[in-house]
Amino acid sequence: xxxxxxxxIVDRLREEGRRITRERxxxxxxxxxxxxxxxxxxxxxxxxxxxxxxxxxxxRTLNLLTELELVDVVSLGxxxxxxxxxxxxxxxxxxxxxxxxxxxxxxxxFRSLDEIxxxxxxxxxxxxxxxxxxxxxxxxxxxxxGTPA
Amino acid sequence: xxxxxxxxIVDRLREEGRRITRERxxxxxxxxxxxxxxxxxxxxxxxxxxxxxxxxxxxRTLNLLTELELVDVVSLGxxxxxxxxxxxxxxxxxxxxxxxxxxxxxxxxFRSLDEIxxxxxxxxxxxxxxxxxxxxxxxxxxxxxGTPA
DNA sequence: ATGGCTGCAAACACTTTGCATCGGC
DNA sequence: GCCGATGCAAAGTGTTTGCAGCCAT
Numbered sequence: 001x002x003x004x005x006x007x008x009i010v011d012r013l014r015e016e017g018r019r020i021t022r023e024r025x026x027x028x029x030x031x032x033x034x035x036x037x038x039x040x041x042x043x044x045x046x047x048x049x050x051x052x053x054x055x056x057x058x059x060r061t062l063n064l065l066t067e068l069e070l071v072d073v074v075s076l077g078x079x080x081x082x083x084x085x086x087x088x089x090x091x092x093x094x095x096x097x098x099x100x101x102x103x104x105x106x107x108x109x110f111r112s113l114d115e116i117x118x119x120x121x122x123x124x125x126x127x128x129x130x131x132x133x134x135x136x137x138x139x140x141x142x143x144x145x146g147t148p149a
Numbered sequence: 150x151x152x153x154x155x156x157x158i159v160d161r162l163r164e165e166g167r168r169i170t171r172e173r174x175x176x177x178x179x180x181x182x183x184x185x186x187x188x189x190x191x192x193x194x195x196x197x198x199x200x201x202x203x204x205x206x207x208x209r210t211l212n213l214l215t216e217l218e219l220v221d222v223v224s225l226g227x228x229x230x231x232x233x234x235x236x237x238x239x240x241x242x243x244x245x246x247x248x249x250x251x252x253x254x255x256x257x258x259f260r261s262l263d264e265i266x267x268x269x270x271x272x273x274x275x276x277x278x279x280x281x282x283x284x285x286x287x288x289x290x291x292x293x294x295g296t297p298a
Numbered sequence: 299a300t301g302g303c304t305g306c307a308a309a310c311a312c313t314t315t316g317c318a319t320c321g322g323c
Numbered sequence: 324g325c326c327g328a329t330g331c332a333a334a335g336t337g338t339t340t341g342c343a344g345c346c347a348t
Contacts, residue, residue, distance in 0.1 A: 017302095018302085018303095019301095019347050019348070020347075021304080021346080022346095024303090038337095039337080040337085052304090052305075053304085053305085054304065054305045054306065056305070056306080056307095056339075056340085057303080057305075059337090059338060060303080060304085060339090063338095073226075075224040077222075079230070079312090079337080081337090093265070096271065104265070107262075116242070116253070117242075118285075119242045119244075119251070119277065119280070119281055119282065120279045120285050121277045122245065122279040122280070123277070123278040123279070124275070124276070124277050125274075125275070125276040125278065126273070126274070126275045126276075127273075127274040128262070128265070128268065129270075129271050129273075129274065130268055130269045130270040130272070131268070131269040132267070132268055166327095167327085167328090168326095168328065169322075170327095170328060171321095172329070173328090187312095188312080188313080189312085201329090201330075202329085202330085203330045203331065204312095204330095205313090205329080205330070205331080205332095206328080206330075208312090208313060208314070209314090209329085212313095212314090228312085228337090229312060229313090230312090230313095
């Protein structure tokens with residue numbers, strides 16, 4: 001709880017001359033442990049460990065980390081943003097029925113994409129929207145019970 | 150101007166028992182002609198031809214079309230939604246500097262993707278964030294003039 | 299001790315909704 | 324004529340910002 005694991009992100013903040021506060025450390029830990037959470041979800045978890053933390057701090061921290069390119073913003077088909085530590089590129093599989101999000105490694109063909117038709121690619125966001133295996137089966141069994149699409 | 154081009158989307162609305170109003174026809178035409186506009190942009194264009202149209206109608210129409218899967222919502226890295234007629238899958242190249250959005254055909258490898266690891270793919274959204282050719286050159290020439298990143 | 303960071307609340311931008319009226323069918 | 328669609332304005336979300344006090348450096 002009180003031990004502070006060494007983190008390249010904390011180092012990076014220090015390099016930038018930013019201050020390492022209790023709030024930032026807490027938020028970072030939460031974001032690192034829970035990929036693609038939204039601001040409200042991050043706030044909720046943070047609040048459990050520090051009842052005084054404000055939603056504004058969550059947003060300010062997320063914006064800071066985004067500017068420093070330490071976190072990525074992803075949309076996941078929702079009307080608000082989700083956040084994740086920037087790491088290896090990956091693909092998001094978003095289920096239409098249960099909303100679950102699964103991450104898989106990049107498809108082979110665009111793993112190494114760094115330029116295409118004169119466009120210099122910095123980031124690739126691939127989102128596949130559809131049905132996860134469980135919801136697919138659920139739908140199939142509902143249909144046979146007489147509840148077609 | 151007053152002629153009403155036949156449209157599969159209008160047919161589809163009729164099939165669904167929805168009413169074909171002047172407003173819906175106007176909005177459809179705008180969306181068809183201007184890919185990935187946001188609600189405000191659509192409203193602006195619509196307003197030029199029908200000063201009485203309301204923003205609420207724009208949103209209600211976009212939601213209707215989205216539910217019927219006739220239009221897609223795309224995020225394009227902005228904090229609000231953009232809309233486009235659902236058609237062939239394509240890739241968006243979004244420029245970090247000028248914000249321009251270019252569409253290109255799907256990358257070969259995921260063109261035919263309809264299932265992956267048990268997940269049933271309905272839609273694929275691929276967004277490449279980076280620098281368009283013009284902005285790339287602009288940056289290069291600025292750097293040589295002594296304005297590094 | 300200094301200036302960046304925080305919490306709070308008010309402000310903002312985008313989107314949705316209630317209600318009376320209008321107009322497609 | 325009926326009932327869905329519209330316009331307006333008010334209410335709802337998610338996010339940002341102003342300001343006084345706090346705390347990492």
